[in-house]
Amino acid sequence: xxxxxxxxxxAGGAVPPPRLREFAAAVLRGQGQVTFLPSAAAGxxxxxxxxxxxxEYGLYGLAGTAVGTVTARLLGAERDRVSLxxxxxxxxxxxxxxxxxxxxxxxxxxxxxxxxxxxxxxxTAAAGNLLGPLGLPxxxxxxxxxASAAAAAAPGFRRVWHQGGTPAALxxxxxxxxALGAEDLARGFLSGFAQIxxxxxxxxxxxxxxxxxxxxxxxxxxxxxxxxxxxxxxxxLGAPAAGIAGGMAGYNAVLVALALCGVFLPAxxxxxxxxxxxxxxxxxxxxxxxxxxxxxxVPVFTWPFVLTTLVFLAAARSFPRLGxx
Amino acid sequence: xxxxxxxxxxAGGAVPPPRLREFAAAVLRGQGQVTFLPSAAAGxxxxxxxxxxxxEYGLYGLAGTAVGTVTARLLGAERDRVSLxxxxxxxxxxxxxxxxxxxxxxxxxxxxxxxxxxxxxxxTAAAGNLLGPLGLPxxxxxxxxxASAAAAAAPGFRRVWHQGGTPAALxxxxxxxxALGAEDLARGFLSGFAQIxxxxxxxxxxxxxxxxxxxxxxxxxxxxxxxxxxxxxxxxLGAPAAGIAGGMAGYNAVLVALALCGVFLPAxxxxxxxxxxxxxxxxxxxxxxxxxxxxxxVPVFTWPFVLTTLVFLAAARSFPRLGxx
Amino acid sequence: xxxxxxxxxxAGGAVPPPRLREFAAAVLRGQGQVTFLPSAAAGxxxxxxxxxxxxEYGLYGLAGTAVGTVTARLLGAERDRVSLxxxxxxxxxxxxxxxxxxxxxxxxxxxxxxxxxxxxxxxTAAAGNLLGPLGLPxxxxxxxxxASAAAAAAPGFRRVWHQGGTPAALxxxxxxxxALGAEDLARGFLSGFAQIxxxxxxxxxxxxxxxxxxxxxxxxxxxxxxxxxxxxxxxxLGAPAAGIAGGMAGYNAVLVALALCGVFLPAxxxxxxxxxxxxxxxxxxxxxxxxxxxxxxVPVFTWPFVLTTLVFLAAARSFPRLGxx
Numbered sequence: 014x015x016x017x018x019x020x021x022x023x024a025g026g027a028v029p030p031p032r033l034r035e036f037a038a039a040v041l042r043g044q045g046q047v048t049f050l051p052s053a054a055a056g057x058x059x060x061x062x063x064x065x066x067x068x069e070y071g072l073y074g075l076a077g078t079a080v081g082t083v084t085a086r087l088l089g090a091e092r093d094r095v096s097l098x099x100x101x102x103x104x105x106x107x108x109x110x111x112x113x114x115x116x117x118x119x120x121x122x123x124x125x126x127x128x129x130x131x132x133x134x135x136x137t138a139a140a141g142n143l144l145g146p147l148g149l150p151x152x153x154x155x156x157x158x159x160a161s162a163a164a165a166a167a168p169g170f171r172r173v174w175h176q177g178g179t180p181a182a183l184x185x186x187x188x189x190x191x192a193l194g195a196e197d198l199a200r201g202f203l204s205g206f207a208q209i210x211x212x213x214x215x216x217x218x219x220x221x222x223x224x225x226x227x228x229x230x231x232x233x234x235x236x237x238x239x240x241x242x243x244x245x246x247x248x249x250l251g252a253p254a255a256g257i258a259g260g261m262a263g264y265n266a267v268l269v270a271l272a273l274c275g276v277f278l279p280a281x282x283x284x285x286x287x288x289x290x291x292x293x294x295x296x297x298x299x300x301x302x303x304x305x306x307x308x309x310x311v312p313v314f315t316w317p318f319v320l321t322t323l324v325f326l327a328a329a330r331s332f333p334r335l336g337x338x
Numbered sequence: 339x340x341x342x343x344x345x346x347x348x349a350g351g352a353v354p355p356p357r358l359r360e361f362a363a364a365v366l367r368g369q370g371q372v373t374f375l376p377s378a379a380a381g382x383x384x385x386x387x388x389x390x391x392x393x394e395y396g397l398y399g400l401a402g403t404a405v406g407t408v409t410a411r412l413l414g415a416e417r418d419r420v421s422l423x424x425x426x427x428x429x430x431x432x433x434x435x436x437x438x439x440x441x442x443x444x445x446x447x448x449x450x451x452x453x454x455x456x457x458x459x460x461x462t463a464a465a466g467n468l469l470g471p472l473g474l475p476x477x478x479x480x481x482x483x484x485a486s487a488a489a490a491a492a493p494g495f496r497r498v499w500h501q502g503g504t505p506a507a508l509x510x511x512x513x514x515x516x517a518l519g520a521e522d523l524a525r526g527f528l529s530g531f532a533q534i535x536x537x538x539x540x541x542x543x544x545x546x547x548x549x550x551x552x553x554x555x556x557x558x559x560x561x562x563x564x565x566x567x568x569x570x571x572x573x574x575l576g577a578p579a580a581g582i583a584g585g586m587a588g589y590n591a592v593l594v595a596l597a598l599c600g601v602f603l604p605a606x607x608x609x610x611x612x613x614x615x616x617x618x619x620x621x622x623x624x625x626x627x628x629x630x631x632x633x634x635x636v637p638v639f640t641w642p643f644v645l646t647t648l649v650f651l652a653a654a655r656s657f658p659r660l661g662x663x
Numbered sequence: 664x665x666x667x668x669x670x671x672x673x674a675g676g677a678v679p680p681p682r683l684r685e686f687a688a689a690v691l692r693g694q695g696q697v698t699f700l701p702s703a704a705a706g707x708x709x710x711x712x713x714x715x716x717x718x719e720y721g722l723y724g725l726a727g728t729a730v731g732t733v734t735a736r737l738l739g740a741e742r743d744r745v746s747l748x749x750x751x752x753x754x755x756x757x758x759x760x761x762x763x764x765x766x767x768x769x770x771x772x773x774x775x776x777x778x779x780x781x782x783x784x785x786x787t788a789a790a791g792n793l794l795g796p797l798g799l800p801x802x803x804x805x806x807x808x809x810a811s812a813a814a815a816a817a818p819g820f821r822r823v824w825h826q827g828g829t830p831a832a833l834x835x836x837x838x839x840x841x842a843l844g845a846e847d848l849a850r851g852f853l854s855g856f857a858q859i860x861x862x863x864x865x866x867x868x869x870x871x872x873x874x875x876x877x878x879x880x881x882x883x884x885x886x887x888x889x890x891x892x893x894x895x896x897x898x899x900l901g902a903p904a905a906g907i908a909g910g911m912a913g914y915n916a917v918l919v920a921l922a923l924c925g926v927f928l929p930a931x932x933x934x935x936x937x938x939x940x941x942x943x944x945x946x947x948x949x950x951x952x953x954x955x956x957x958x959x960x961v962p963v964f965t966w967p968f969v970l971t972t973l974v975f976l977a978a979a980r981s982f983p984r985l986g987x988x
Binding site: 186187251252298301305326327328329 | 413414415416453456457460461462463464465466467468486487488490491492493494495496497498499502503504506507508633634635636
């Protein structure tokens with residue numbers, strides 16, 4: 014994968030000092046790592062995409078990644094992990110998740126996001142130490158744990174929760190038409206990329222796909238196939254068209270496909286088939302996670318991706334046909 | 339344990355080719371493994387019992403076991419595991435579970451059961467790889483995970499869910515009389531065996547008990563004692579008589595007793611006492627699991643058996659009196 | 664830590680036989696271990712404190728610890744663990760938890776508490792065997808698991824449940840004033856110690872603090888700082904003043920601070936800062952656990968302490984600055 018280390022240096026005439034450049038590159042790579050890309054160029058495009066969703070989101074994402082990266086370095090985490098952005102992406106998503114759940118314009122949300130990015134760094138270390146010996150990556154599990162805890166706790170704190178009632182409710186059966194038009198399909202496909210960063214806008218997704226293309230054409234292709242498998246599964250099972258058009262069917266599928274074909278398993282025909290089975294399973298698991306969390310008022314976040322990928326990776330060792338080239 | 343390898347060959351005059359016979363034996367053993375019996379004879383009787391509950395259930399169970407066995411072989415799972423039926427029983431239960439939750443007569447249910455049997459094979463491999471190094475078996479955990487996810491997700495998909503509302507509800511306190519008559523006791527005892535395969539009929543349970551007897555008289559005796567311990571516990575705690583008569587008190591207790599006395603711990607007086615304590619604990623845990631899953635609309639399945647047995651097996655290492663002969 | 668082995672012998676003129684004295688000391692140490700103190704003197708003061716909350720609670724606590732200690736010895740658990748009280752504290756809390764949830768004056772509650780103390784000893788062994796290889800302690804996880812299962816199951820059994828409706832409900836947003844007066848603060852600080860044993864009275868907390876002081880001044884100081892961090896966090900986030908005054912903000916924070924500074928990590932400036940971050944995180948996690956368990960009718964118990972401490976301990980290995988002196 015191409016990795017534009019000096020991306021930060023191209024912005025102005027005055028070249029920043031090396032340590033600052035290095036830090037900026039680690040932060041941008043942290044943004045790229047949300048889709049497993051240790052690429053500062055992709056991270057920069059992702060940053061633009063978030064800003065297109067709203068300047069607040071661009072800021073929360075970038076500041077979150079920076080706070081996570083700094084916290085990890087202060088706590089003495091491994092330099093290589095920090096430099097590759099592996100200590101940044103969960104903090105990026107945690108900041109975005111809190112902004113989405115609590116509203117980005119409250120001072121309380123900004124302070125909580127700051128605290129959340131510190132805590133998620135601790136959770137990342139814990140998850141790495143517990144899953145590492147099992148040969149499993151921690152993925153976005155630290156984000157899911159931290160953001161879910163924050164979302165569940167928030168209505169219990171009056172200086173944090175400004176919405177009135179809580180979103181806690183018993184799950185209801187799906188309603189609304191299931192027929193998909195061409196526009197639904199196109200919007201759903203692009204929004205599937207945007208939902209990875211918790212944004213619903215199709216044009217944000219288009220920019221994110223561009224970022225993937227910039228860093229790795231193969232990753233972009235796998236992501237598109239995963240997205241298509243997710244949408245096809247959701248349509249076949251009868252998910253309401255409005256949800257598919259909003260990108261809810263594709264975002265977990267994209268991440269599962271990337272993880273299982275090219276990142277944690279080699280990119281081959283057999284792993285691509287396995288990855289698409291995983292993408293379909295994660296899409297079917299989406300409403301399951303929603304039903305389990307709804308009574309507590311917690312959003313789905315990327316739980317379906319995390320759980321499905323961990324199961325499929327833990328299983329892969331038993332299937333020699335998926336092994337190394 | 340006796341293991342009638344050639345059971346498939348006795349059915350007709352024309353002897354089937356060896357590979358087909360071998361496969362048929364693996365499938366029948368897979369049915370037997372639901373109660374830890376690698377016995378094609380027991381599996382054959384279990385198959386009859388399910389057919390007595392309804393031809394659809396016989397078909398779902400047999401087809402589920404076959405699909406799981408084939409999938410495991412195609413993915414390259416260990417031949418010994420496949421041959422002993424260890425790759426079949428979770429798929430058998432998954433197919434039956436989806437038929438029970440979604441209704442067996444819809445084409446969508448049949449297709450989903452097919453997909454579920456493929457996915458549960460992956461989950462089985464993952465559970466084995468994660469629990470194996472801890473010295474723990476995966477039991478019916480893969481079935482519980484897959485069927486619970488499917489049951490939670492189903493109301494979110496309109497082509498899959500044909501019942502209208504969802505079963506999601508806050509748990510309610512027990513109601514109804516607790517006095518047990520002789521008929522309640524007899525029906526509850528037999529239905530306790532039937533509920534292992536998610537069937538409520540007492541005569542199905544009688545056939546299943548016959549299958550246990552065919553394969554191993556000791557296993558049948560342990561199962562009966564576990565069942566009795568479960569019923570006694572439920573009665574003492576004040577479970578409604580209707581639930582006990584329906585077999586809800588006994589099915590987890592039977593499985594816990596079998597697992598802890600004779601399968602994963604040696605069959606001895608000390609382990610029998612331990613197994614009956616476990617059977618009582620699993621029976622008490624039944625309504626706990628129900629209360630935890632009810633708000634998401636998920637049935638109890640065999641979660642109480644799985645969780646209790648894993649705890650009691652993990653603990654057993656600390657208690658030298660339960661150890662090897 | 665000072666450990667008054669002969670504390671039991673000072674009570675009367677007639678000296679009890681050595682084995683009984685040893686057993687009594689193990690039981691008192693078991694009470695002390697609720698706050699990680701293998702001190703019979705502290706356990707004795709804790710016993711008085713519980714009796715101040717009500718003679719029933721003193722009895723449930725002491726009998727629970729005794730039953731757990733005896734069960735562990737009968738099952739053949741390690742002598743050292745039994746002698747240090749490590750097999751008693753989860754049983755102590757389980758008995759108190761069942762008394763609090765089911766009402767202490769029913770015979771059914773007393774019998775269930777007895778059974779619960781036997782079962783929690785098995786769960787303690789399982790948790791130790793599974794967490795030990797990961798380098799993690801089992802803390803009060805066995806109590807939380809057993810008491811949560813019992814609380815969730817209880818309304819399903821008519822001879823056990825005497826309250827009518829169940830406490831299961833969807834979580835609601837916090838209500839009530841958040842301004843803290845001096846009296847709220849003082850009551851909340853003391854009640855924070857009392858809630859460790861599920862008691863709400865400030866004077867019970869004052870006695871428990873005295874017990875901590877008797878055993879270890881450093882532990883008492885760390886506990887006070889953790890309590891203050893918890894209260895400050897809850898106030899800053901806008902928790903209702905009534906909850907803080909009832910001790911709900913402090914009890915998990917006290918336990919987290921003790922665990923992370925002096926018990927499982929060395930007592931140093933860096934670990935104190937880490938412990939106070941953990942105390943704040945556990946306080947924020949309190950309403951999250953409440954929201955997740957509310958729909959099933961399960962109280963929070965010490966889940967926030969257990970989960971936060973396990974995460975922070977698992978993470979600590981990655982942060983060399985927290986390591987051994």
